[in-house]
Amino acid sequence: MYCTLGRITSSLQCVALYLRPVRHRCGVYVGPHVVENRGGQNITRHRKKHTSSLSQSQTPHHHNPKVPQTPTWECVREDQLPLPTKVPPDLVDKLERLALLDFRNQDGVDCLEKAIRFADQLHVVNTDGVEPMASVLEDRTLYLRDDRIEEGDCAEQLLGLARNTLEGYYVAPPGNIPLPERDEREVLLKYSEM
Amino acid sequence: MAASLVGVLAVVRNVSVKRTVRSKCLISSSHVCTRRLGASACRNAKAQVKRSLSQELVGVVGLEIHAQIHASTKLFSGSQVRFSSPPNSLVSFFDASLPGTLPVLNRRCVEAAVMTGLALNCTINKKSLFDRKHYFYADLPAGYQITQQRLPVAVDGRLSYGVLVDGSQNHVLERSVRIKQIQLEQDSGKSLRDGHRSQTLIDLNRAGIGLMELVMEPDMCCGEEAAAAVRELQLILQALGTCQGNMSEGQLRVDANVSVHRPGEPLGVRTEVKNINSARFLARAIDYELQRQMAVVESGGTVVNETRAFDFKSGQTIPMRDKEGLQDYRFMPEPNLPPLLLYDQQTAPMDADPTQVILIDQIQEQLPELPRVTRERLVKTYGILPEHSFTLVNEDDLVDYFVSVVQRTKAEPRKVIGWVLKDLLGQLKQRCLSTAQSPISPLALAELLDLLEAGRISSPAAKLVFQELWKGTGRSAEQIVEQQDLGVMRDHGEIERICQSVIDSHPEEVRAIRGGNRNVLNKLMGRVMKQTKGRADPLLVRTLLEEKTS
Numbered sequence: 001m002y003c004t005l006g007r008i009t010s011s012l013q014c015v016a017l018y019l020r021p022v023r024h025r026c027g028v029y030v031g032p033h034v035v036e037n038r039g040g041q042n043i044t045r046h047r048k049k050h051t052s053s054l055s056q057s058q059t060p061h062h063h064n065p066k067v068p069q070t071p072t073w074e075c076v077r078e079d080q081l082p083l084p085t086k087v088p089p090d091l092v093d094k095l096e097r098l099a100l101l102d103f104r105n106q107d108g109v110d111c112l113e114k115a116i117r118f119a120d121q122l123h124v125v126n127t128d129g130v131e132p133m134a135s136v137l138e139d140r141t142l143y144l145r146d147d148r149i150e151e152g153d154c155a156e157q158l159l160g161l162a163r164n165t166l167e168g169y170y171v172a173p174p175g176n177i178p179l180p181e182r183d184e185r186e187v188l189l190k191y192s193e194m
Numbered sequence: 195m196a197a198s199l200v201g202v203l204a205v206v207r208n209v210s211v212k213r214t215v216r217s218k219c220l221i222s223s224s225h226v227c228t229r230r231l232g233a234s235a236c237r238n239a240k241a242q243v244k245r246s247l248s249q250e251l252v253g254v255v256g257l258e259i260h261a262q263i264h265a266s267t268k269l270f271s272g273s274q275v276r277f278s279s280p281p282n283s284l285v286s287f288f289d290a291s292l293p294g295t296l297p298v299l300n301r302r303c304v305e306a307a308v309m310t311g312l313a314l315n316c317t318i319n320k321k322s323l324f325d326r327k328h329y330f331y332a333d334l335p336a337g338y339q340i341t342q343q344r345l346p347v348a349v350d351g352r353l354s355y356g357v358l359v360d361g362s363q364n365h366v367l368e369r370s371v372r373i374k375q376i377q378l379e380q381d382s383g384k385s386l387r388d389g390h391r392s393q394t395l396i397d398l399n400r401a402g403i404g405l406m407e408l409v410m411e412p413d414m415c416c417g418e419e420a421a422a423a424v425r426e427l428q429l430i431l432q433a434l435g436t437c438q439g440n441m442s443e444g445q446l447r448v449d450a451n452v453s454v455h456r457p458g459e460p461l462g463v464r465t466e467v468k469n470i471n472s473a474r475f476l477a478r479a480i481d482y483e484l485q486r487q488m489a490v491v492e493s494g495g496t497v498v499n500e501t502r503a504f505d506f507k508s509g510q511t512i513p514m515r516d517k518e519g520l521q522d523y524r525f526m527p528e529p530n531l532p533p534l535l536l537y538d539q540q541t542a543p544m545d546a547d548p549t550q551v552i553l554i555d556q557i558q559e560q561l562p563e564l565p566r567v568t569r570e571r572l573v574k575t576y577g578i579l580p581e582h583s584f585t586l587v588n589e590d591d592l593v594d595y596f597v598s599v600v601q602r603t604k605a606e607p608r609k610v611i612g613w614v615l616k617d618l619l620g621q622l623k624q625r626c627l628s629t630a631q632s633p634i635s636p637l638a639l640a641e642l643l644d645l646l647e648a649g650r651i652s653s654p655a656a657k658l659v660f661q662e663l664w665k666g667t668g669r670s671a672e673q674i675v676e677q678q679d680l681g682v683m684r685d686h687g688e689i690e691r692i693c694q695s696v697i698d699s700h701p702e703e704v705r706a707i708r709g710g711n712r713n714v715l716n717k718l719m720g721r722v723m724k725q726t727k728g729r730a731d732p733l734l735v736r737t738l739l740e741e742k743t744s
Binding site for chain 1 (some may be wrong): 266292303304530550
């Protein structure tokens with residue numbers, strides 16, 4: 001079952017309200033302090049729009065009409081979509097190398113093809129004249145931090161999380177472990193019901 | 195402490211030594227590989243180009259320079275930036291890429307990049323974007339580096355620099371290289387190979403430090419030009435305070451893209467010489483690679499596009515094993531950082547929090563005097579030679595030293611420069627001292643020069659006083675002259691007596707002079723000067739000797 005992009009976008013917008021960096025500090029999530037008064041307010045025109053939508057979402061009982069109250073979707077017919085993408089072994093190979101993932105079996109490739117098919121629905125949406133959006137945060141003000149030392153000096157805590165350490169260093173393998181050679185991989189692929 | 199680029203600096207420093215640099219250099223393979231340290235392909239105008247083929251090949255050099263931003267904290271976290279601290283002691287949760295942490299941009303780093311961009315005549319983008327560049331390496335715990343690939347903070351700049359040339363007389367050749375872009379990005383951690391136990395030790399202290407990556411167009415033709423450009427950049431960064439520029443501490447790291455072609459033809463296949471972390475070897479590494487490629491092309495081979503490392507022990511570049519063959523960094527927009535917006539006083543939003551707004555024109559106004567302007571000012575104000583101005587500016591604090599001597603002495607700046615560059619700087623270099631460590635203060639040198647200027651001591655005596663001052667006994671030039679009786683001899687009779695005794699004890703020489711060999715007179719002069727500890731007026735001594743031997 002597929003939902004249309006319109007729905008995806010509106011639910012993303014909804015999620016975006018919670019994704020905003022709430023407290024401008026890296027490290028642990030601190031809590032829902034309101035950012036808006038910390039500065040840079042109304043730096044862009046869009047800012048006001050967001051402020052108003054924020055105030056709506058902050059009252060949980062006030063329903064935003066753009067956000068459906070129950071899950072909803074519309075089916076996109078197969079014939080509206082481009083031809084399904086087949087992932088050849090070469091590409092699996094490349095993706096495995098780039099992502100340091102191991103999915104050279106039928107299930108893995110099926111899963112990838114399904115994911116591509118899901119994304120194919122985006123082709124149905126008419127985006128003529130719409131500037132691509134890189135992030136839902138792109139009309140936010142980028143917070144600027146003062147150049148003051150506030151973190152660090154927690155080596156013990158950090159190294160405690162690592163499996164292997166030595167004299168204050170993390171210990172890693174000698175280099176990236178190379179994937180098996182091509183012909184070796186062919187054999188592996190052949191025996192994995194592909 | 196100025197890390198010196200030998201190729202350029204050796205020329206500048208050694209004021210009296212004549213060098214030959216060719217402006218647009220053709221590099222003959224036979225020539226480059228035999229050069230000694232600090233020498234470069236450009237030198238030797240009459241480079242013995244033997245093979246006609248090599249005569250046509252020219253080098254093309256572009257640079258990518260990583261400059262660590264001089265800031266208290268990292269680019270996206272509040273952990274401290276410091277060199278050589280205990281491993282992993284300067285690491286925040288974000289630097290270690292713990293889940294749930296987010297980047298928070300350091301205002302100082304943005305200002306530094308803008309300031310550097312302005313100093314390099316760049317266009318500052320009022321909107322720039324952050325991207326993720328993915329690769330897997332143990333010293334990059336997130337699996338990606340935050341950088342600016344699509345829209346960097348500054349673009350289209352120009353760096354002017356001078357290459358010192360020596361034809362019939364010293365002069366400086368103006369060159370310039372286009373700056374394609376300056377982007378903000380994170381530094382990676384450091385890996386220490388433990389070959390013994392076949393493992394890698396990871397220190398994340400450097401991970402996340404703010405870098406400015408400066409991309410220079412391939413406008414240079416040889417190692418010496420590249421070294422001169424890097425040296426000028428280093429001086430600019432140090433003047434701005436945006437990067438300390440110490441190459442030995444990795445604050446300035448250079449990768450060179452090198453290719454050869456025949457003029458008019460498309461650029462040749464390039465190789466990348468990685469991680470030239472030493473100022474001394476920059477020119478050498480590039481020239482070696484140029485020469486290697488020329489040899490390959492001349493023998494009918496083709497240059498392979500590859501990454502090479504410079505081995506300073508052998509003086510060669512060697513192919514580096516590529517991490518994973520063809521790289522594909524899967525760039526994507528950094529979802530956690532909205533676009534970086536910059537303003538000027540006109541466009542800044544009225545009600546904005548000033549701590550959140552960076553004004554480009556305000557930074558422009560704060561730009562300090564750049565090295566090139568300093569040099570021009572020195573030449574214009576003090577009438578010194580351009581190449582001397584290069585030497586002054588190349589050494590930390592030496593401009594200030596020179597100026598304060600000039601202000602305190604009656605001696606002319608053109609005389610002062612000789613003492614500062616030849617005597618003072620010579621001694622400092624010999625003992626590996628910085629200007630700030632000089633045992634002779636500007637005031638002490640000024641006093642000495644005043645004594646010389648007033649004719650109270652002779653030039654050779656002044657050198658002796660200088661040596662005494664260098665010992666740092668706290669005595670002034672005046673006191674040294676008095677205590678060691680180095681003042682010019684005013685007693686005419688005394689000088690005459692010494693002259694006479696020299697003549698009496700050298701009858702053979704006197705005969706030679708009387709026989710017409712006037713040169714021998716110099717020998718007698720030397721004797722007199724020695725006996726008077728250089729205190730006698732040489733003109734007077736000569737006249738007396740001439741009288742007595744005629």
